[in-house]
Amino acid sequence: MSTGAVVLGGLFKSREIDVFAQGLSEALAPSLSPAARPRVDSPALAGLIDEVEARAVAYSREQRLGVYGKARLCRTLGERLAEAGADPAASQTIVRRYLGRIARAKA
Numbered sequence: 001m002s003t004g005a006v007v008l009g010g011l012f013k014s015r016e017i018d019v020f021a022q023g024l025s026e027a028l029a030p031s032l033s034p035a036a037r038p039r040v041d042s043p044a045l046a047g048l049i050d051e052v053e054a055r056a057v058a059y060s061r062e063q064r065l066g067v068y069g070k071a072r073l074c075r076t077l078g079e080r081l082a083e084a085g086a087d088p089a090a091s092q093t094i095v096r097r098y099l100g101r102i103a104r105a106k107a
Contacts, residue, residue, distance in 0.1 A: 013063070017072050020059055024052050025080035028094065032086035040093050049094060056098055057105045065102075074099040 031045055032038045038045055056077075060070055074095050081091040 013069065014072060016063070017065070017069055018076050021073050021076035022080050024056060024077050025084055025086075027052050029081055029084035029086045032081065032090050032094075034085070034087045036087075038087050038090040040090055049097075053098055053101055056102055060102045060105050067103075070099070070102045070105075074102065 028048065030036075031048055040046070040049065056073065059065075060073065063069065065073065077098065078091060078095040081095070082088065
């Protein structure tokens with residue numbers, strides 16, 4: 001396989017990761033709006049966070065994401081949550097939690 005094919009393969013994977021992260025942010029953002037005064041430890045929000053976390057970990061395993069792919073997933077999720085107007089403190093807490101969990105997930 002040529003170097004160009006590897007680079008292009010990486011670009012396509014990056015787009016897939018970005019699309020997946022967008023889907024995760026769309027699931028989380030409405031519950032994280034500053035008007036909702038999100039508390040990450042509230043039972044209602046905790047269930048949603050756990051569900052989205054499980055999806056992210058499963059995706060990481062299925063796609064065999066490496067270190068850069070996992071970092072891109074979490075970075076893009078954080079960016080998309082910010083763009084959607086999610087509470088910055090809650091978003092940062094969730095993204096850090098996901099990064100830790102995804103980083104430990106075996107490919």
